[in-house]
Amino acid sequence: MYSFSIFLTAATLASAQSKGFNYGNLFTNGAPKQQADFENEFNLAKNLPNAPGFNSARLFTMIQGGTPNTPISAIQAALNTDTQLLLGLWASAGPESFNNELAALSAAVQQYGTAFTDKVVGISVGSEDLYRNSPTGIAAKSGPGANPQDLVNYIGQVRNLIAGNALNGKPVGHVDTWNDYVNGSNSAVIANIDFLGVDAYPYYESSKSNAIDNSHQLFEDAFNAVKGVAQGKPVWITETGWPVSGPQSGAAVANVDNAKRYWDETACSLFGNTNFWYFTVQDAVPGTPSPSFGIVGSGGGAPLFDLSCPA
Known part of the structure; x- marks a missing residue:
């Protein structure tokens, strides 16, 4: 067993329920x-051969592509495929854009009700x-x-919105790179969230x-560094891959063999x-x-490497 497991806290284990992938709202050509x-994507993930059972989707925005603030159609897709959701509100395009994210979130609760909110494991x-x-960025x-105070403000707006609807009580967090969490100038964000997505x-x-x-x-060094500044809050892994x-x-070579090894040693x-x-x-x-992180190629079909984990 890899040593990663010894660093998990009870709070993290209590929330250990989701295995999934990230899904943008656009294709690579912008459509x-x-x-x-x-x-199609959610069903692809759920039916990957030899995989450990993927049941969750992380979204980056609440807004359907090509619309001002219509709720993203991934919600209905999740309901149709019995897929959990880690919701995301895009926060790097200014207050007006974030208001549209809030409008889409509110409309989604009204449109889909508890069938939707029961699928939500968190809000980023x-x-x-x-x-x-x-x-660096x-x-x-x-x-x-966005700067830390912008995010704290946005987090407060989300908490105020969900306090009056069926999302009340869902954990509200933020997703960022590990090294930006350990930057002390960003500690106000950590103080105002329920989970850290890394x-x-x-x-x-x-x-x-x-x-x-x-x-x-x-990877372990990065995870443990974030745990050290997390103020006892759960740390979720929201993106990693090879x-x-x-x-x-640098010395990292992108190929299928190395992606398989990273899957075996880290993802598993x-x-x-x-x-x-x-x-x-x-x-x-x-x-x-380029680089491409997809475990399934553009033509679909079988994964590019065996998704079974070592014994």
């Missing part, structure tokens, strides 16, 4: 996904907003982010010795131990991004 597209306010607002030209990719840690041989240790193709990043050690959303089931439709 919005529709309900049937989400259903933002995704890597602190990273994009950091010197700015240097990488990752787009606009994105950790050894592949991208090119300033370290990040060959596949060291990947699991780098690319099946793409450029070399997380299943059943914490809420966990892998990146990703399929990211290559209709064009293949």
Whole structure:
């Protein structure tokens, strides 16, 4: 057994219920996904051969692509496929955009009722907003982010909204890169959330010795660093993975064999131990991004590697 498990707290174990993938609301060509597209993806995840049983979807936005604030059609797709949801509200496009996220969230509760809210395992306010607002994110030209006080304000707005509807009591958190959580200037965000969603990719840690041989240790180091600043709150893994193709990043080589090894050593050690959303089931439709993290290729079909875990 990998040593990761010894760092789990009772609070984390109590919430260990979700295994899933991340799902954007657009295809790689920018076209919005529709309900049937989400259903296809959710069913693909649920029926992966030799997989440990994926039952959850992490969303980045509440808004259906191509609309101002219509609730995302992934909700109906989740109801039709019995899929849990980690909701996401995009928080890096300013107050007016966030108001649209709130409007979509409120409308979704009114439209779908408890059939929807019973599927919700948590609500994430933002995704890597602190990273994009950091010197590293700015240097990488990752787009606009949000500062800690913006996020605290948005988190309060979400809490106020759900206090009066069927989402009341659902944990409200934030998703960001591990190193931005350990930055003390962002501690106000941690103080105002119920869970910390962590994105950790050894592949991208090119300033370290990040060959596949060291990947699991780098992941554990990142996880434990966040646990150290989490103020006793649960830490969920919201993104991690290893690319099946793409450029070399430091000592990290993107290929199917290394993706399989990362799956065996890191992903498999997380299943059943914490809420966990892998990146990703399929990211290559209709064009293949670089790097590509999808465990299923653009043509669908069988996974690119065996998803069974070591004994």
